[in-house]
Amino acid sequence: MALHRRFVWLALAGLLPVVLWPGGWTIAATLFVLLAAAGLDVVLAASPRTVAIERAVPRSVRLGEPATAHLYLRNTGSRRLRGRARDGWQPSAGATGTRFAVDLPPGERRGFAIGLLPVRRGDLAVHHTTLRSAGPLGLASRQLTHSSPGSVRVLPPFHAKRHLPSKLQRLRELDGRAAIQVRGAGTEFDSLRDYVRGDDVRSIDWRATARRQNVVVRTWRPERDRRVVIVLDTSRTSAARIADEPRLDTGMEAALLLAVLAERGGDRVDFLAYDRRPRARVGSASKGVMLTQLVESMAPLEPELIEADFSGLPAQVRAISSHRSLLVLLTALDSGAVEEGLLPILPALASQHVVVIAAVRDPELDLLASDVSDTAAVYRAAAAARTLQQREALKEQLRAVGAEVVDAAPLELPPVLADTYIRLKATGRL
Amino acid sequence: MTRLSDGERLQPAAPPASAGSTWRRRWRAARLWVAIAVLVGLAALYYALAQGADDGRALSPGNPAPEGAQAVARVLGDHGVTVEQPRDLDAALAALSASGGHSTLLLHDPQAYLGRDQLARLARASRHTVLVTPGSPQLRAFAPGIRPAGVVPEDAASPVDAGCALPAVAETRNAAAGGKMYRAATGCFAYPTSAGPAYGYAVEGTTTVLGNPGYLANGDVLAFDHAPLALRTLGAEPTLIWYQPTIADHESTGPAASPFELLPGWVSPALGWLMVFGVLAICWRARRDGPLVPEPLPVVVPASETAEGLARLYRDGHAVGAAVAALRSASLARLAAHLRLGHGSSADSIVATAAKESGIPGPRLRRLYFPDQVATEAALVAWAQELHTVEKEIGIP
Numbered sequence: 001m002a003l004h005r006r007f008v009w010l011a012l013a014g015l016l017p018v019v020l021w022p023g024g025w026t027i028a029a030t031l032f033v034l035l036a037a038a039g040l041d042v043v044l045a046a047s048p049r050t051v052a053i054e055r056a057v058p059r060s061v062r063l064g065e066p067a068t069a070h071l072y073l074r075n076t077g078s079r080r081l082r083g084r085a086r087d088g089w090q091p092s093a094g095a096t097g098t099r100f101a102v103d104l105p106p107g108e109r110r111g112f113a114i115g116l117l118p119v120r121r122g123d124l125a126v127h128h129t130t131l132r133s134a135g136p137l138g139l140a141s142r143q144l145t146h147s148s149p150g151s152v153r154v155l156p157p158f159h160a161k162r163h164l165p166s167k168l169q170r171l172r173e174l175d176g177r178a179a180i181q182v183r184g185a186g187t188e189f190d191s192l193r194d195y196v197r198g199d200d201v202r203s204i205d206w207r208a209t210a211r212r213q214n215v216v217v218r219t220w221r222p223e224r225d226r227r228v229v230i231v232l233d234t235s236r237t238s239a240a241r242i243a244d245e246p247r248l249d250t251g252m253e254a255a256l257l258l259a260v261l262a263e264r265g266g267d268r269v270d271f272l273a274y275d276r277r278p279r280a281r282v283g284s285a286s287k288g289v290m291l292t293q294l295v296e297s298m299a300p301l302e303p304e305l306i307e308a309d310f311s312g313l314p315a316q317v318r319a320i321s322s323h324r325s326l327l328v329l330l331t332a333l334d335s336g337a338v339e340e341g342l343l344p345i346l347p348a349l350a351s352q353h354v355v356v357i358a359a360v361r362d363p364e365l366d367l368l369a370s371d372v373s374d375t376a377a378v379y380r381a382a383a384a385a386r387t388l389q390q391r392e393a394l395k396e397q398l399r400a401v402g403a404e405v406v407d408a409a410p411l412e413l414p415p416v417l418a419d420t421y422i423r424l425k426a427t428g429r430l
Numbered sequence: 431m432t433r434l435s436d437g438e439r440l441q442p443a444a445p446p447a448s449a450g451s452t453w454r455r456r457w458r459a460a461r462l463w464v465a466i467a468v469l470v471g472l473a474a475l476y477y478a479l480a481q482g483a484d485d486g487r488a489l490s491p492g493n494p495a496p497e498g499a500q501a502v503a504r505v506l507g508d509h510g511v512t513v514e515q516p517r518d519l520d521a522a523l524a525a526l527s528a529s530g531g532h533s534t535l536l537l538h539d540p541q542a543y544l545g546r547d548q549l550a551r552l553a554r555a556s557r558h559t560v561l562v563t564p565g566s567p568q569l570r571a572f573a574p575g576i577r578p579a580g581v582v583p584e585d586a587a588s589p590v591d592a593g594c595a596l597p598a599v600a601e602t603r604n605a606a607a608g609g610k611m612y613r614a615a616t617g618c619f620a621y622p623t624s625a626g627p628a629y630g631y632a633v634e635g636t637t638t639v640l641g642n643p644g645y646l647a648n649g650d651v652l653a654f655d656h657a658p659l660a661l662r663t664l665g666a667e668p669t670l671i672w673y674q675p676t677i678a679d680h681e682s683t684g685p686a687a688s689p690f691e692l693l694p695g696w697v698s699p700a701l702g703w704l705m706v707f708g709v710l711a712i713c714w715r716a717r718r719d720g721p722l723v724p725e726p727l728p729v730v731v732p733a734s735e736t737a738e739g740l741a742r743l744y745r746d747g748h749a750v751g752a753a754v755a756a757l758r759s760a761s762l763a764r765l766a767a768h769l770r771l772g773h774g775s776s777a778d779s780i781v782a783t784a785a786k787e788s789g790i791p792g793p794r795l796r797r798l799y800f801p802d803q804v805a806t807e808a809a810l811v812a813w814a815q816e817l818h819t820v821e822k823e824i825g826i827p
Contacts, residue, residue, distance in 0.1 A: 002714075002717040011706070012707055024699070026699065030703070049449065052445065054440055057441070086720050092725055120728075126723075129443070130719050144446060149443070239728070241730055242733045303728070334736075369760065376741070382752070383738070384741075385760035386756040386760075
């Protein structure tokens with residue numbers, strides 16, 4: 001039961017009899033008349049229990065993009081239902097139009113559109129719909145909350161896709177390039193073509209030239225069908241917010257850009273979200289729909305408040321790929337976590353795979369380290385300098401055991417990681 | 431059929447629970463509050479009844495508290511004295527005239543509610559009067575010869591002797607000192623002053639004045655010889671009219687004592703109705719359209735908090751040495767990188783190369799990078815700023 005504004009105005013009008021015939025009995029009688037009118041209204045209102053609810057929710061929406069969900073109300077009762085409804089979306093769904101007027105003749109169905117503009121990644125849920133059925137006098141309503149669950153999966157935004165055209169361009173430039181500039185193990189023979197001025201003379205294929213009139217050079221292409229394994233660390237360090245974005249989300253952006261790039265480059269991409277156990281896995285079996293699967297599996301990931309245990313990682317990687325692969329580990333370079341967890345297993349991994357460790361660098365620390373305006377600032381600068389030096393030392397240690405280290409600010413991490421991939425591919429180290 | 435866009439699916443919601451189970455669920459959610467409300471109501475009712483039963487006024491014959499006087503009234507009643515407690519002045523006058531002169535009037539009016547005319551009417555009607563801690567108006571009406579003489583602090587440790595030969599005080603050797611004092615021709619429990627003695631118990635004609643309420647109060651009546659004093663003083667006549675005026679007896683002197691009496695009669699019912707209206711309006715606004723929707727919030731950890739914590743540790747411990755070491759080695763590393771000097775080079779060689787390359791005098795650089803005078807925080811700030819300046823001069827961004 002819920003009262004209406006009209007009821008409150010009527011209660012104010014009840015002042016008139018109280019003033020005309022002052023006394024306790026007048027108050028009691030007026031109150032009784034008011035409550036009886038409201039009760040009659042509630043009894044005459046259509047039951048909200050007779051409404052059947054259906055909802056149609058888009059399966060997924062990209063973060064920051066609008067979507068529309070639909071709510072269908074069908075009146076299965078025999079009385080016309082007028083009133084209001086409210087759909088209980090969680091606040092971060094950014095739902096608009098969740099409170100609307102309802103007018104349902106008996107047996108009919110009406111649809112209502114609800115605009116969504118999610119502000120958070122993950123599964124955003126709606127649990128219930130509340131119906132208010134007003135009585136004919138407009139004094140009071142019956143109210144009932146229906147359980148009507150639904151959820152929409154909000155995918156990572158993939159802002160880094162704006163870097164994709166330029167990186168793809170660079171990847172294409174690798175194709176068909178004269179191999180001599182990048183001679184090394186693993187470059188594959190591609191085709192023969194006529195010599196043009198500027199080609200390295202060392203790449204001339206003399207045997208083919210002998211068969212033809214023109215000088216012919218060999219061209220090479222980067223290896224294809226190599227395996228790229230992206231491991232995203234979802235442990236407690238991934239919850240840290242750098243430049244108003246958790247490390248986890250920055251890692252997702254970098255992983256998405258790298259995955260799309262590697263797939264276009266002809267490599268097979270596997271994705272693993274891991275802290276103590278695998279949180280999400282996307283295999284390389286299904287080409288073409290890889291990006292969709294990747295964002296779908298990334299969407300519900302949240303930082304887990306536990307310490308990462310990398311000792312199980314080699315087994316996980318072995319289960320994904322037994323061949324030599326490019327293993328990209330998106331984690332944090334916090335001295336404790338990495339020294340104890342990652343360093344012991346890294347030599348074994350690096351001997352079998354090409355290991356790239358990508359981490360987000362905190363630009364705040366650089367700012368802190370350069371501010372020496374007063375005593376507190378100097379102490380902060382000293383602490384920041386010490387943290388940065390520990391980080392540098394850690395990077396040296398990682399490089400010493402044979403890992404590539406990519407350390408960049410949040411916005412720069414995806415393109416820098418993509419550049420690293422292209423460089424490794426160009427030098428034939430995959 | 432509803433047209434659904436790509437990727438949408440139609441999900442029918444489960445039909446709502448039956449009305450009975452909904453009400454049961456609501457009852458389960460509300461029963462704690464209902465129980466609390468019932469308990470509070472019962473407690474309020476109990477206290478209202480308990481308050482109504484006894485009389486909380488000081489020296490009231492129905493008050494069993496230490497400042498009440500139920501003990502004296504009961505003992506008098508046991509000895510055949512009828513104790514009456516009139517509600518107002520008219521009842522007191524009626525009781526006085528009904529007793530036909532064989533009564534004692536006890537008047538206890540510390541707030542001086544009674545006016546001069548009312549006191550005069552009482553004085554005319556009463557033959558035998560006991561005034562408890564009276565003020566000047568009451569004394570003028572009943573015993574013009576007795577005058578107030580101020581207040582003496584209570585002193586329970588040293589009683590004062592009766593020192594008089596009044597019949598009511600015959601069995602009383604001593605009583606507590608203190609209370610209101612009065613100057614009179616006849617009195618007991620004298621307190622010597624420069625202008626002659628002041629009495630705590632004064633008599634003029636048929637009027638007795640008690641200066642200390644402790645002679646009657648439950649808490650003090652058993653001390654010293656208060657009990658015989660009280661019984662003798664109050665039990666002289668077969669009827670005791672114990673009159674304590676209230677605010678209702680106060681005779682207004684101005685045209686209107688209370689502004690509410692000037693208002694028309696409908697105002698207070700209207701105000702009452704407005705309160706009802708307020709409650710209804712609260713019910714209208716307080717009803718939520720459905721339950722609150724929780725938002726599962728993610729963990730938020732500021733990334734630089736470990737560095738901030740380290741900085742606070744440095745500052746709390748005044749770790750000037752550690753701060754200098756950290757800043758110096760960071761600066762040396764930047765310098766080495768700027769001069770392309772590799773990781774293994776010593777501080778000496780870095781500083782020497784920097785002096786050669788930048789043209790900054792070597793001694794100045796050496797003083798800066800091998801500091802031995804930085805002991806205070808002020809020196810630390812100056813040194814760090816100098817380091818910053820030199821790095822800029824050398825050209826490190």
